[in-house]
Amino acid sequence: MKKAKQTEQITNVEQEGKSGSFQKLLLWVLIPLLFTTALVLIIAKFADVNVFDKAKELSGNLPFITEKKVEDPVMGDLILEERVVTMQAEIQEKEAQLFKVQQDLDKSANENEKLLIEQEKLLDEIAVLVRNKDDSKRDFxxxxxxxxxxxxxxxxxVITKMSDAEAMRILTNLKSDTLAAIFEKMTPEDAAKYTTMMTK
Structure with missing residues (x-):
């Protein structure tokens, strides 16, 4: 029990020591620094001196900041020029692509027009063929x-003098009694030939 109390007291003393050093830093350094800064700003205000402009002037005289200022506009201009060149190249590339797409579109439109004309010709030819077929069917x-x-x-x-295809076409479309009468008037060889062809 005594050991636990002693350990607790030691811990409390250490914590007080840590917090004490922070308080000392705050009291001896930070507060006077803040007070001095506030006092200087108030005096500068009454003296009509802009402290921030003076700080910029003084920092401008430092060598590493001065070199940076000199290089910044040049580097900025170079970067801008590079960006402009890059963007112009991209614009030219896009224009070339657009031109190619326009050419392809024009070519497709021309081909489509030719196909439509060809389709109209084919439809006209089909109409002529249908009319001819109707006429030949009517003639037949x-x-x-x-x-x-x-x-x-x-x-x-007359039928025996025709080609076999023409004869068969006519014979297959005749009425059966007319067909029988025609077969009676043919030679037996011709009648047998046409009968055999009709059964195939």
Whole structure:
């Protein structure tokens, strides 16, 4: 118990010693310094002297600060010039890219226009082909109708003189009774040939 009290007293004495040295520093150095500074500023104010301007003048006479002041505008100008050059180069690069994009756009527009013209031509050709197909279908239907109106005796020799493809096209579109009558008037070889082709 006594040891604990002694240890506690020693700790208190050490803390008082530390706080005492800080208080001494505060009392002997900082407070007089602050008081002196305030007194000098008040006197300078009544003497119409700007302390801050004087401090700038005095610091301007120091060698390392003077050299820095001399170099700063030059370095600043160099840095600005470099930035200007860099920005001009970037502007030229962007303009070149823009020009290329504009050229590509113009080229695409021209190609698109050509494709539209070609599409119109193809649509016109398709329309012509459809009309021709309709006309040929109408013509073919008229031919089939003609063969149906002809006598079997007259139509059989005509069909045998045609190419096989044309003959088959007509025979497959005739009515069955007309077809039977035409086969009766053909030679057995021709009738067998056309019958075999129709069944394939």
């Amino acid at each position: 239907n008229e031919i089939v109708t003609t063969f149906e109106q002809m006598s079997a005796k007259s139509s059989a020799p």
